Amino acid sequence: MSSSYSPDYIIIGGGTSGLVVANRLSENPDVQVLVLEAGKDLIADPRANVPAFWTSLMGSEADWQYKSVPQPGLGGRCIRIPQGKALGGSSAINGQAFIAPAQAEIDAWAKLGNPGWDWAGLVPSYKKSYTLIPPPDQATLEHLGIDWIDDEYRGTSGPIKVSFPGIIRNPLCKAWIDAFRGFNKATNTDPFSGNSIGGYSNTATVDPETKTRSYANSAYGVPLLQRSNVRIFTDTKVRRIVVTKTPAGNVRAVGVDALVEGKTERFTSTKDVILASGVYNTPKLLELSGIGDKELLERHGIQVYVNLPGVGENLQDHLMTGLSYEVVDGVMTGDPLMRQEPEAIAQAQKLYVEHKAGPFTIGGMQSHAFMPTPNITELLDRLPRAQGANDTEYYDTVRAILDHPDSSSMAWLMFLAQTNLHEGGKSFVGSQFLPENFASLGCAQSHPFSRGATHISSADIDAEPNIDPRYFSHPADLEIMARALQALDTQLRPSAQLAPFFKPNGKRNHPDAFNVKDLEGAKKYVIDTVTTAYHSCGSAAMLPKEKGGVVDPKLIVYGTENIRIVDASIFPLIPRGNIMSSVYAVAEKAADIIKGN
Numbered sequence: 001m002s003s004s005y006s007p008d009y010i011i012i013g014g015g016t017s018g019l020v021v022a023n024r025l026s027e028n029p030d031v032q033v034l035v036l037e038a039g040k041d042l043i044a045d046p047r048a049n050v051p052a053f054w055t056s057l058m059g060s061e062a063d064w065q066y067k068s069v070p071q072p073g074l075g076g077r078c079i080r081i082p083q084g085k086a087l088g089g090s091s092a093i094n095g096q097a098f099i100a101p102a103q104a105e106i107d108a109w110a111k112l113g114n115p116g117w118d119w120a121g122l123v124p125s126y127k128k129s130y131t132l133i134p135p136p137d138q139a140t141l142e143h144l145g146i147d148w149i150d151d152e153y154r155g156t157s158g159p160i161k162v163s164f165p166g167i168i169r170n171p172l173c174k175a176w177i178d179a180f181r182g183f184n185k186a187t188n189t190d191p192f193s194g195n196s197i198g199g200y201s202n203t204a205t206v207d208p209e210t211k212t213r214s215y216a217n218s219a220y221g222v223p224l225l226q227r228s229n230v231r232i233f234t235d236t237k238v239r240r241i242v243v244t245k246t247p248a249g250n251v252r253a254v255g256v257d258a259l260v261e262g263k264t265e266r267f268t269s270t271k272d273v274i275l276a277s278g279v280y281n282t283p284k285l286l287e288l289s290g291i292g293d294k295e296l297l298e299r300h301g302i303q304v305y306v307n308l309p310g311v312g313e314n315l316q317d318h319l320m321t322g323l324s325y326e327v328v329d330g331v332m333t334g335d336p337l338m339r340q341e342p343e344a345i346a347q348a349q350k351l352y353v354e355h356k357a358g359p360f361t362i363g364g365m366q367s368h369a370f371m372p373t374p375n376i377t378e379l380l381d382r383l384p385r386a387q388g389a390n391d392t393e394y395y396d397t398v399r400a401i402l403d404h405p406d407s408s409s410m411a412w413l414m415f416l417a418q419t420n421l422h423e424g425g426k427s428f429v430g431s432q433f434l435p436e437n438f439a440s441l442g443c444a445q446s447h448p449f450s451r452g453a454t455h456i457s458s459a460d461i462d463a464e465p466n467i468d469p470r471y472f473s474h475p476a477d478l479e480i481m482a483r484a485l486q487a488l489d490t491q492l493r494p495s496a497q498l499a500p501f502f503k504p505n506g507k508r509n510h511p512d513a514f515n516v517k518d519l520e521g522a523k524k525y526v527i528d529t530v531t532t533a534y535h536s537c538g539s540a541a542m543l544p545k546e547k548g549g550v551v552d553p554k555l556i557v558y559g560t561e562n563i564r565i566v567d568a569s570i571f572p573l574i575p576r577g578n579i580m581s582s583v584y585a586v587a588e589k590a591a592d593i594i595k596g597n
Helices: 016-025 051-057 103-111 119-129 138-143 171-182 216-226 278-288 294-299 342-355 376-381 389-402 475-492 519-529 580-595
Strands: 009-012 033-036 130-132 160-162 198-201 230-233 236-245 251-260 263-268 272-275 319-326 367-371 410-415 438-445 453-455 466-468 563-565
Touching: 009 016, 009 251, 016 033, 016 216, 016 580, 103 119, 103 389, 119 130, 119 580, 160 216, 171 198, 171 367, 216 230, 236 263, 236 278, 251 272, 272 278, 278 453, 319 475, 319 519, 376 389, 376 475, 410 475, 438 475, 475 519
Parallel strands: 009 033, 009 272, 033 230, 130 160, 272 563
Antiparallel strands: 198 367, 236 251, 251 263, 319 438, 367 410, 410 438, 453 466
8 A cells, every 4th residue: 555645755763863853854844754653652651751760661662672682791691772662762761861972982983984974063963952951059050060061062052951960959969079079080171072081960851940851752753743744653663665776776765665553555755765763773674675784685585775784783882880889877869769669659759749859850860970991001902902804993993082091981870779780670770679778889881892783683574683782792891891890899989978878888789799899700790780771873884885884974875875874873983971962963963964954
C-alpha cells in the first residue's frame, strides 16, 4: 500500500536529533516534513516529566532494551544497553546531565577529515540548542561554587532549558566543591569553553520553573503540533529505505516502507530521507536497505546497493563504575525513595506537588569533574599501541588528546544513593537495595581506546542487532579506569571536606569494594561491576570512505545521493562526558547543512 502523502523530507526516528532537524526544517512553511517514530509520545507521562523518575523508564516499553553480546574483557558478561524508544528518544529517558565536550576532541573531528566540523564550527550549534538558567540567589550560587559562567559560551535562547539540580539544602554538593578547591582542582573555567578541568556543580536538562524534564519532545517536538507542514507518526516501525539506481550508477532513496497499525505503507519523499534512528538502529536500517558490508548483506540474503564496510563499525562508548559508601545518620539521600518507603514517597510527592521542590526535582547527578590520570604518558608507553592497521590513526588521535597535560582521561561524579552495579539488572541502581543510606562516588571513561561494532543478526526487522562494544579490548582502558577508581577511594572519599559525611567503618555496596586500594583488587572490581554510561556513538562515522567512513561532511551516506544521517552515529570520535549536548549540537548543525545555510 502506498501513501498519497509525499513530503520533501522523511525523518526516520523522532528522537533527540530527529525532532531537532524536523523543527528546524519545518520553520519554512513551504517545506513538508514527515517524522516516523517507533515509540510513543510520553509528553504527559510523569515517568518522563518528573526528573527523579528516569530510572523507571529503563527496561520499560520506552526502551529498546538492547544488550551486548558476551564481553570477554568483562569476564563474559552481557551489558544491558538502554536506548530511548519514544518521541524525544534517549533524551526522554536519560538522567538529564548536560555536560560539555572538550575543544581538543571536537577539533579532532575536523583533523580526521571533516572540514567545518571543528570546535569553532560547532560552538554556535551548541549555543543555539539550549538556554542556561543559573540559580537566582547568591546563596545557591556560592553553595554550588558557580562562579565560572562565561557568557561567550553560554546558550541564552535555545529551546532546551538547562539548570543546576544541586540545592542549598544539600551539604554534599558544597562538600564536593570544597574538596576540589582543597586539591586545587576546582574547575578552571566554564566547561562549555571546551577547556575546563576539575570539579564543579553540573547542569541538567530540567526547566527550573516547572521542575520538569526539558527534552527534545517538549522543546522541539511540541511546537511541531502547531505546524500544518509537519506530520508525526508514532508506533511506526520503518522496515527499510526504498532505493533505486540512477543512470549515473548512484543510489537514490525514493521513500521508506513502514509498518503503520499493522499494515505496511510506503511513504515517498521528494528530497532527502534522513536517518535519526540512533547508534544501533541507524546502521541496522542501512544494512536492511542494502547499504553496508557486501559479505554481511549477502550472508543474510539482502540485495547489495552500496558496498560500504564502515556501516556499523567504529562503535564507541564510555564505561562507568563507582563505590557506594554508607553516609552518617541524617544525610539526605535517594535510598528511601528507591526502596519505595511509603513515608519518603509521600513526603517527596508533597514537596514536588506543592512547592516544586525536594528529591523528585533531581535526576541522575549534581556533581561532576573532568580529571586527568597522573603520569598517563608513562603508563601508555608501557602498553601496546594500536591493535590493528585500521586502529593506528584512531589510537594516535586519542593518544594526542590524553598526552596533553590539561586533558581529562576520566570523569568523576557523585550520585546520592546506592548503585549496585554488580547486580547487572535493568537499571544501574540495581534492584536488591541495602537498608542503609549511601552516597556513591563514580568514574566514567572520557576517551576509550577500545572500539566495537553493531550489525544486523538477521534480515528480519524484529531481530535485535549483534552489539559488540569490545569493552576493554585495549588494555589501556582497564589500567586507566582502575587507577581512577583508586583515586576516588584514596583521595576523594577521605578528603577533609567529604569524609565527615561517611561513616568511618560504614558499609559499602559490595564486599570487593573494600579491596580497591590494591591495583589488582581495583581491576577485579572494575571488571565485575563496570557498565555502560549510555553514551554509545560512532557506528556510521563521518570520516573519509577509505578510513571506514559512512557519511561525508554534508552527512550524505557514501554512494547515495540523498540519504543523510543526523544522529550520534556520525561522531567520528566520542566526546568526553555525557554526549547529549553534542547530539543536540550536531542536529542543529545538520539542519543548517540540509537547509543550505
